[in-house]
Amino acid sequence: MIATAADIVRKAIENCKRATTIKTEDLPDIIIEKPKRDEFGDFATNVAMLLAGKEGKPPRQIAEAIAKEIRQIENIKKVEVAGHGFINIFMDDEYWLSLLKEVHNLKEKYGTSDAGSGKKVQVEFVSANPTGPLHIGHGRGAAVGDSLANILKAAGYKVVKEYYVNDAGRQVYILGESVRKRMEELQGKDVEFSDDYYKGEYVKEIAKDFLAERSSAGKAQSTSTVQDFACEAMLERIKKDLQDFGVEFDNWFSEKTLEDEGLVNNAIEELRKNGYIYEDEGAVWFRTTQLGDDKDRVLIKADNEKTYFASDIAYHKKKAESGFSTIVNIWGADHHGYEARVRAALKAFGYDDNILKIIFIQLVALLRNGVQVPMGKREGEFVTLRQVIDEVGKDACRFFFLMRKSDAQLEFDLELAKKQAPENPVFYVQYAHARICSIIKHAKENGISLPTTEGVDIKLLSLKEELDIIKKLASFPDIVKGSAIAMEPHRITFYLQELAGLFHPYYNKNRVVADDKSLTNARLYLCEAVKRVMQNGLKFLGVSAPEEM
RNA sequence: GCGCCCGUAGCUCAGCUGGAUAGAGCGACGGACUUCGAAUCCGAAGGUCGCAGGUUCGAAUCCUGCCGGGCGCGCCA
Structure with missing residues (x-):
């Protein structure tokens, strides 16, 4: 390996210590920066200024001492002390040319490192409810999550990509009922749709598929049969969309299994044991306010149904138990109110909530000819990921999603994305x-x-x-x-x-x-x-x- | 009202964990194809880093307050 600038500076400081021109034992982190201006060298460091306090000497004097040592190291063209005590380092051409060889030698490995030293990281992303197609916001999350996973792997982390499937609870129930209504409609009945039913085309398609595949098996279909069918059909569509977007997951984690395996109850019991549970007005509450949240949260409602948050704490408990050094959640920015309660849960189970990193994905504003495409979620007016992939292609779509940092809103100009x-x-x-x-x-x-x-x-x-x-x-x-x-x-x-x-x-x-x-x-x-x-x-x-x- | 994110050139945004004279791209204007892809390039122009304080050798970056925009504050998911 070729010495990095940090190596060079570190070596020079070691030499200074040997020569006792520097006496400080615990050295500050060596920050190497690439100066904006060429005349400030290829690399610059501010260590001398950081050491000045401890050494009790003027920064420039320390900088001179270090600079003198750096000059002894090979591949150095020039070292200058500048400003308040910056050390500007100029490398010789041979150094750069040898780095060019690195690219050829390492090939597809060039750029990788062992910075993560094999630590396990889980990245959970997309995790859209299987009650409708992925929209463009999910797409941005998918692009960020998948690329992040690639980059973490390249940096020497072991990465697991996970999709949390919300296949339990009210939303999938409503999906099932929506499909059932459409089936009845297809069979010639007059049906009425209540407002909270899903009305997109995909519901009709699933209803049609169900009739085609299952109706012969008998006419009376239980709620859960239709629901499971609908949920699975939706998941298949989502998987297909993601696949065409170049995203594959290692794990599809089902929310339902948490309940089936008793993990939700276990989690609640453990919280009870730890003194975080109380009951009020017929509901079971988690005292998250003791752990940094701004209000307590209900886990079991008065009607005995568990909240979404109840499975969520079980899910995060499971994540924390799985030995990841970091768990990453990629969420839409509209979920940021959720952060405090999830952190509270981790703490209540005795974990350091710093293992959790949440990346919030801000909104995507689609532009067509400079005008924003309206995106109300009602009545199927939202733009799907599929539509955008079909229009501009996977490559442009992914690239555009990654052109801004995640927590900044993104303008996605469809015309620009297509332009050659x-x-x-x-x-x-x-x-x-x-x-x-x-x-x-x-x-x-x-x-x-x-x-x-x-x-x-x-x-x-x-x-x-x-x-x-x-x-x-x-x-x-x-x-x-x-x-x-x-x-x-x-x-x-x-x-x-x-x-x-x-x-x-x-x-x-x-x-x-x-x-x-x-x-x-x-x-x-x-x-x-x-x-x-x-x-x-x-x-x-x-x-x-x-x-x- | 409380909490989170954002505010940098006409527009869209970078600015790496506090560094030196704040950077790109686009747009607008003016130029460049007998030669490897002009699907590109070259040129000059463009700024009170929202405002006001504070921390220190040094602040776009950290802290406080205010202004403006987005989002969230359910026994919803």
Whole structure:
């Protein structure tokens, strides 16, 4: 492995300690940043300023001492002390070129790390009720959850993707009844629909399917038979939508099993034992206010039905027991009022609620020709994920969902997403990849074979644009790591746009395949690396890297 | 009323766990194809980081208050 900037600084400080120019024992975390301005070096660190207090010396003096040690380390071109005590480090070209080789050596592994050191993480996402098709909000959650899982895996975590199926309770009951009504209607009866019934087309379709598949078995169908059928049919549609969106789950966890296995009752009993349960007005309450919630919550209603929250505490108890170092819930932002009570539950069971990380997904506003598409949930007016995938394609859809950080509202411009032009970010990024493929193809057609690491003189990559691209490539592993730790997939999206934004101008100004054989080789070598990183990054996002478009 | 999120260029947004002179893209304007994909590129323009305080060597970033927008506050799921 090639030394990172942090390694270099750490080594220099160790040397200072040996020389007793620095005496502090517990060193602060070494933060390396990439300065915005080239003149501040390739890397900069503020350790000297952080050490100044402990050492009782002016920061610049400490910085000078550290800088002197850094200068002794290989691959350093220049070290400067600047400002209040920044240490600006300039690496030599050889360093960057050796990082370029890393891309070729590691191939699809380039960008991965062991930052997570094999820790187990569960990511639960989508988890839409099987009472209707996935809408666009679920789609955003799906894109974020799936990409996050990819990124966490790349950063060395063991990831389990889970979908919590709300197949119990009132909503599925209503779904079953809605289907039953439609069946009666199909059989020629006059039916009335109460307001809370589901009225979408899919209900009619399921009713039709049921009649086709089951009616011969006997006419009297129990409520639960219809309900199970409807629920399963809905789940199949959801799975199909997700599959076409490139999302697969490791686990489909059924809410019903919690009740069937007595886990809900167990959870309530444990809370009772721990003194968090009381009864009032015929209902059973969980005293969540003792654990940071702003009101107590009902677990069992006066009519003896359990609330949704009752299964939810059992579910989170089970999650906590499963040995994950982190459990991630991806929720729609409208559920944020739920956070406090779920955390209260974890605490009541004796867990540190810091194991739970909740990512809230903000609304998606669909735009068509600059005008927002109305999205009332009533009367089937909402836009489904399926519709958007069909219109703009999976790739554009996923990319757009990942263009903003999750907790910011997202404008999704349908026309832009379809456009085959540079102002469309997905296109711009994919095109860079396709373009490189095309260059390589062109080279091959001219009898030039792809250079190997041994057979290339990368010193020929001496243009500023070339070094800038290499530096960008070199930062990819850190981007992935940061994206994983912060759980922010959108960083990859931005990174890829920036990389494409370096490559296109470079291409326009410089020929890759030209008369100079050695230079052609070196540039092809660079192109290959860009292509590789594009592929790796796009893969995290679940977006394809087309060879041609 | 209480809680969470957001407020950065005309628009859409970045800004990595507090760093140096706040960045992109788009739009608008003006340019570039006999050569690897012009499906691209080049150029200049654009700012009181909502407002006011505070913390410190240093704040878009952290704290407090206010303003504006979204969402949530059920014995619903």
